Amino acid sequence: MKLDAIDRRILAALQADGRLTNNDLAERVGLSPSPCLRRVRALEAAGTIKGYAAILDPVQLGLGTSVFVRVWLRGQDDDTVRRFNDSILALPQVMECHMMAGDCDFLLRVVASDLDAYRRFQAEKLARIDGVQSLKTDIPLQRVKLTGSLPL
Incomplete structure (x- = not known):
């Protein structure tokens, strides 16, 4: 799907506030509501808009610790x-x-309540995945930037 300037304005507005009503979105991007809704539905159908969330x-939910884990597997065969991918998909952390x-073979971002909880998760889950040879954990000291918005 080829995006024009209006599509990009729609996407930028929805990235900033996914709860915009169609009328508010249409006003922001300079369209009337019906064509705006058609464009949003086309962007959804094309998979450009994957979903809304x-x-x-994480701190208020008791998951204030975030770590990066480098993973080396015993082999890189299919x-x-x-098996590693399937195991990871089942771990919500x-x-x-x-x-x-x-x-390394894989890089993970893992959340936990604290370092002790992460240590248990590493020992009880990550290290027990069939094919894992070794793990190295990097602990960030400060988050400088975190965004879910793509540059449009």
Whole structure:
């Protein structure tokens, strides 16, 4: 789907506030409500808009610790990677999982209530995944930037 300037304004407005009513969105982007709604539905149908979600405060939910985990597997064959991926998908504490080129095989972002809870999660879950050779945890000292908004 080729995006024009109005589509990009719609996307920027929805990134900033996904709860905008269609009328408010139409006003912000300079359209009448019907064409605005048609464009939003087209963006959803094309998969450009994947969904809508609330942004939650992890601290208020008791998940104020976030760590990055580098994972090395025993092998990179399809079965080992698939088993690892399937295991990670079942762990809600893993917020992000990226297969990497370079030193490690995967990079994870994991949330926990505190470092003790993370240590237990690492020992009881991550280290027990079939095919995991080693894990290295990096603990951030300060979050400088976190955004879910793409540059449009």
